[in-house]
Amino acid sequence: MKQLFVTLLLITTLYSCQKKAKLIPRDFKSVEVEDILEDSLLSVRAIEILNDKSLAFAANNSMFGLYNPNTKMWQTSVQQYDSLNLHFRAVAHTATDFFMLSIENPALLYKTGDDGRMQLVYKEAGEGVFYDAMTFWNDAEGIAVGDSVDGCISIIITRDGGDTWNKIPCSELPKLDEGESAFAASNSNIAINGDSAWVATSHGNIYYTEDKGVKWTVSKSPMIQDAETEGIYSIDFYDENLGFAIGGDFTKPDANKANKIKTVDGGKTWNLVADGQIPGYRSCVQFLRNREGKELVAVGFKGVDYSKDGGVSWNHISDESFYTIRFINDSIAYAGGAKRISKLTFRE
Numbered sequence: 001m002k003q004l005f006v007t008l009l010l011i012t013t014l015y016s017c018q019k020k021a022k023l024i025p026r027d028f029k030s031v032e033v034e035d036i037l038e039d040s041l042l043s044v045r046a047i048e049i050l051n052d053k054s055l056a057f058a059a060n061n062s063m064f065g066l067y068n069p070n071t072k073m074w075q076t077s078v079q080q081y082d083s084l085n086l087h088f089r090a091v092a093h094t095a096t097d098f099f100m101l102s103i104e105n106p107a108l109l110y111k112t113g114d115d116g117r118m119q120l121v122y123k124e125a126g127e128g129v130f131y132d133a134m135t136f137w138n139d140a141e142g143i144a145v146g147d148s149v150d151g152c153i154s155i156i157i158t159r160d161g162g163d164t165w166n167k168i169p170c171s172e173l174p175k176l177d178e179g180e181s182a183f184a185a186s187n188s189n190i191a192i193n194g195d196s197a198w199v200a201t202s203h204g205n206i207y208y209t210e211d212k213g214v215k216w217t218v219s220k221s222p223m224i225q226d227a228e229t230e231g232i233y234s235i236d237f238y239d240e241n242l243g244f245a246i247g248g249d250f251t252k253p254d255a256n257k258a259n260k261i262k263t264v265d266g267g268k269t270w271n272l273v274a275d276g277q278i279p280g281y282r283s284c285v286q287f288l289r290n291r292e293g294k295e296l297v298a299v300g301f302k303g304v305d306y307s308k309d310g311g312v313s314w315n316h317i318s319d320e321s322f323y324t325i326r327f328i329n330d331s332i333a334y335a336g337g338a339k340r341i342s343k344l345t346f347r348e
Contacts, residue, residue, distance in 0.1 A: 023292055028306045028331075028346045031318045036067060036334075037074060037341040044336030045283075045323045046091040046187040048098070055334050057341060058088030058100035064118075066098075067341075079118055081108055089184040090134040092142060099162055101144055103184055105129040109144065111162045122156065122165040129154070132184035135192055136162075141212050145190055145199050147181040153199065157213045174218040177203045179228065183247075186284035186324035188234040191243065198267050200245055202231030208267050221270035223247055224258040232261075234284045238293035241266045244311050246298050248281035253302045256280040262311050278314050279305040284324045291330055297346075299325045299335060306346070317346075 044059045058064035062085060065076035079086055079100075086108065090101040097112040106125035113119035124131075131146035131154065140161050146154035152170035180203040182189050191198045199207040204223030209216050223245065224230045233247040241264055248259035256278060261270040282300035287293060296307045304318040322337035325344070333344045 023294075025308070026291075026295070026348055027308050027315075028317060028348055029315075030347045031304055031320070032345040032347060033318070033320050034343045034345075035340050036072070036343050037065075038339060039063075040339055042339055043323075044338075044341055045089045045185060046100070047324055047326055047334055047336045047341065048091045048093050049326050049328060049334065050093050050098070051095055053328060055341070056091060056093065056098050057336060058091045059336075060085075060087045062086040062088075064088065064091075064100055079110060081120075090131055090144060090187050092134040092136050092144075094136055094139040094142075094161060096139070097162055099134060099142070101131050101134050103130055103132070107131045107146065109134075109156075109165060121163060124154075124156075124167070130181075130184070132182045133187045133190045135190050135197075137192055137195065137197070137212050143190065143192075143197055143213055145182060148176050152176055153180075153182065153201070153207060155199075155213065155216075168213065168216075173216050174207060176201075177205070179203075180205065181228075183231065183233045183283075185233045185250075188236065188284050188286075188324065189232065191235045191237045193237045193240050196237075196240060196266070198235055198237065198243065200232035200235040200247075202228065204231055204261075206232070206235070206245070206267050206270070219267060219270070221245070221261050222258055222272050223261050223270075224249070224255075227251075234282070234298075236285055236287050236296075237267075238287040238289075242287075242293045242310075243267055244285055244287065244296060245270070246279075246282045246285040250281050250283070250301075253281040253300065260311060273311050274307075274314055278316055279303075284322075286325055286327060286333075288327060288330050295330075297325060297327075297333070299323070301337070304344075 055067040101109045109122035110118040134144035136142035152173040155168045156165045204221040204225040230249045235245040237243040243263045282298040285298040288295040299322040301321045322335040325335040327333040
């Protein structure tokens with residue numbers, strides 16, 4: 001009897017330890033904004049939270065920098081390349097290196113060098129070259145995407161930690177629609193989870209790989225896509241199945257028809273949500289981690305919006321203007337925009 005009791009007690013204890021803590025519902029009503037970098041000439045669309053929780057960015061006017069939240073000090077620099085005024089809208093990082101990629105022709109991709117200075121590791125020149133976003137699956141394998149060149153989306157891949165990058169031939173990629181491109185609005189038209197990646201475009205298409213960029217398929221979505229300024233601007237995945245994308249038309253930022261879509265099957269199918277409801281055009285959307293996919297925040301130059309029900313409904317919680325946002329935890333984030341980078345603290 002005693003042995004049976006001990007066995008039952010052990011099973012009960014193991015079950016109790018494994019049982020997930022119940023998620024306490026939240027409802028953010030406001031956001032506190034603290035500007036941590038201000039520059040009247042700055043336009044920041046690419047920020048990255050590094051492993052030590054410091055913040056890196058790259059922007060226009062060849063400028064990039066690193067913020068230490070412990071000392072609240074910035075280190076900024078300007079990347080020289082001939083006489084070009086570089087504009088960076090894509091950044092990424094591994095455990096050891098920071099990467100930044102310029103838009104337009106020529107595309108220039110830099111990584112942290114052994115001497116502490118940025119080292120050019122990839123250059124692409126040619127008509128139509130324009131890179132939009134970049135990220136890494138792991139410390140060895142990364143991806144950057146850009147607009148159409150020769151009839152297919154531009155995709156470059158690294159398998160050696162960013163030392164070398166190779167472009168995928170058009171013969172190995174789905175053919176683009178006529179006039180299809182992507183948006184370099186917030187370094188978030190790529191989403192990754194596990195070995196998968198999803199790339200969103202102006203025509204509401206989502207290009208998908210489940211093997212880190214070896215093979216690609218494409219799925220259609222009901223996102224608005226009638227004008228060249230319409231389409232998907234940002235995409236994020238909470239896990240391998242649950243994803244959300246947002247966009248619209250930046251020239252008509254209050255229009256909110258067919259500008260928010262959601263998938264629960266890994267991107268095979270997408271459905272409109274909050275159709276005809278706020279928010280309108282937004283340039284970046286992010287799931288709040290460890291919130292079971294229920295909470296999202298979207299930002300754009302018209303303000304900050306929050307959803308507590310997986311994107312089905314939204315509340316407008318601030319008119320503060322930003323292009324992009326990345327979360328440190330489930331209530332504090334950094335955001336980049338025109339003339340500033342800010343720390344955002346969300347409040348109930």
